[in-house]
Amino acid sequence: MNVEVAYARPDRQLIISLQVLGACTVEQAIELSGINVQFPEIDLSKNKVGIFSQTCLLSTQLQEHDRVEIYRNLTIDPMEARRQRAVRQGR
DSSP states (O other): OEEEEEEEOSSOEEEEEEEOOTTOBHHHHHHHHTHHHHOTTOOTTTSOEEETTEEEOTTOBOOTTOEEEEOOOOSSOHHHHHHHHHHHTTO
């Protein structure tokens, strides 16, 4: 079964394509991809994961052509970021 594992930072993103066994979980695909070697800040006990922008559990079974996404923690609240932009723009 073909799947992808994706992770992105502001400065770099990586999508790894791999073939896995039919009964593969999100966690297994992440481990098999080796993406955590490229991005050592990934901590599956803290980072949320999802499939095509829908959060899921690490134990979720994958289907053909799924894209597993590892999400970073927000560095700033989106509402606060909007407020800061408005202040900079003189609103």
